[in-house]
Amino acid sequence: MMTNYILRDENAIYYECGYSSDNAIFLSLGSEKWFITDSRYTTEAKEAVKSGIEVVEASDLLKAARTLVRGQRKRRMVVIFDPKDWTVEGFKKLGQKLPEVHFRPVADFSHQKRIVKSEEEISLLQKAAILGREGFEIFARYLDIAGLQKSEKRLHFEAKAALGRHGEYPLSFDPIVAIGANAAKPHALPTERRLKEGDLLLMDAGLKYKRYCSDRTRTVCMKKGVAFTDDQRFTSPKIQKAYDLVKKAHDTAIEKARSGMTGAQIDRLARDVIEKGGMGEYFIHSTGHGVGLDIHEMPYISSRGSTVIEDGMVFTIEPGVYLPKEFGIRIEDMVVMKDGKAQLL
Numbered sequence: 001m002m003t004n005y006i007l008r009d010e011n012a013i014y015y016e017c018g019y020s021s022d023n024a025i026f027l028s029l030g031s032e033k034w035f036i037t038d039s040r041y042t043t044e045a046k047e048a049v050k051s052g053i054e055v056v057e058a059s060d061l062l063k064a065a066r067t068l069v070r071g072q073r074k075r076r077m078v079v080i081f082d083p084k085d086w087t088v089e090g091f092k093k094l095g096q097k098l099p100e101v102h103f104r105p106v107a108d109f110s111h112q113k114r115i116v117k118s119e120e121e122i123s124l125l126q127k128a129a130i131l132g133r134e135g136f137e138i139f140a141r142y143l144d145i146a147g148l149q150k151s152e153k154r155l156h157f158e159a160k161a162a163l164g165r166h167g168e169y170p171l172s173f174d175p176i177v178a179i180g181a182n183a184a185k186p187h188a189l190p191t192e193r194r195l196k197e198g199d200l201l202l203m204d205a206g207l208k209y210k211r212y213c214s215d216r217t218r219t220v221c222m223k224k225g226v227a228f229t230d231d232q233r234f235t236s237p238k239i240q241k242a243y244d245l246v247k248k249a250h251d252t253a254i255e256k257a258r259s260g261m262t263g264a265q266i267d268r269l270a271r272d273v274i275e276k277g278g279m280g281e282y283f284i285h286s287t288g289h290g291v292g293l294d295i296h297e298m299p300y301i302s303s304r305g306s307t308v309i310e311d312g313m314v315f316t317i318e319p320g321v322y323l324p325k326e327f328g329i330r331i332e333d334m335v336v337m338k339d340g341k342a343q344l345l
Contacts, residue, residue: 002030005080005109006065006094011293012085012110014211019048025061029072029079036064062093069098078102082109111298115290116312122336122345124212125291125314128172129334129345132206132214135163136228139203143226148197152179152190163207172206172213172295183219183328186285186320195222198235200327203228206295213295214345215316217332219243230331242279242321243329249273249319250331253287257317257335257342263305270319271303279321288316291334311337314345 007013007026013035014020016028021041027034033053037045042057049055058064069079081091083105095103106112117125139162147155159175178188179195183202195201199222206214218228221235230247234240253270267287274283286302291314299307301315318332335342 004029009085017049025065036061078104080104080106115298117314124210126345128209128212128214132216138162140227149194151192151194156190163205169207175205178202181325184322184324213291217330219329245277246319246329253317254342259311259337259340261309263299263301263307266301282321288318290315313337
């Protein structure tokens with residue numbers, strides 16, 4: 001039985017069509033599928049959308065969608081939508097003028113469809129991860145040559161240039177580049193604080209390859225020959241102890257994760273290590289999240305993660321500890337479940 005659904009989110013539409021724009025609706029009713037957009041995008045859309053999808057040009061996308069629904073309706077129709085992707089006003093305009101249609105809300109509808117990645121998608125995510133790692137290496141060379149005494153704001157700018165190869169690749173998100181105490185904020189904003197020899201530096205960044213995202217975090221000690229490896233030595237025993245604990249949590253979760261576990265069980269693998277090390281109160285976020293066309297998607301590796309993990313799912317492992325006004329540490333990598341185990345991308 002075919003499912004009827006309507007999409008507004010750009011990445012959800014891209015997944016269905018192989019093309020999207022910032023003003024489009026995708027409508028699937030039985031075997032009929034339409035990409036509805038305005039005149040700015042129709043020429044490109046007709047060249048790019050997958051075969052079997054009709055491009056409809058309209059100045060009023062919602063009106064065009066209603067017309068198509070009415071034209072296909074042979075009996076009372078159920079159409080799925082994701083309530084997270086619609087404004088109240090937009091859904092009101094769609095639903096109130098189609099009282100004979102039952103719009104059924106399914107949160108994360110597209111994410112659920114995309115949760116198990118195809119081999120092609122895994123290949124694209126792996127390429128994004130490799131390019132992201134290379135971007136970190138480029139930024140490390142900048143730090144080694146010219147990073148000292150630069151502000152976080154300047155380092156943030158240089159990190160974006162390094163990751164994106166000066167515009168060749170779009171970024172998955174705005175990078176996080178934080179020094180010392182500022183790294184105690186998991187989503188720190190850049191400040192005027194300047195980088196000094198021996199400082200702790202946290203960098204969380206990623207890029208997109210053919211729209212698929214990468215996500216990686218490293219915490220390093222600034223010194224000559226600085227490198228974003230996960231083998232770091234700090235002069236402060238307190239920082240070193242915390243770093244070694246986070247590294248152990250990161251490695252344990254990857255080594256012991258298995259298909260058939262829930263997201264919560266994998267989260268517990270990392271959390272147990274940090275709690276047994278006496279720093280559980282400072283691990284203030286989840287262990288990971290799915291990555292794909294969106295930087296955050298299913299499955300969620302958290303204490304509330306009920307999704308059963310399967311082969312083909314891609315997600316991050318990123319434990320961390322954050323001591324307010326002192327320092328923060330996070331180590332993050334992307335993994336794919338394959339043959340029942342987690343493999344680094």
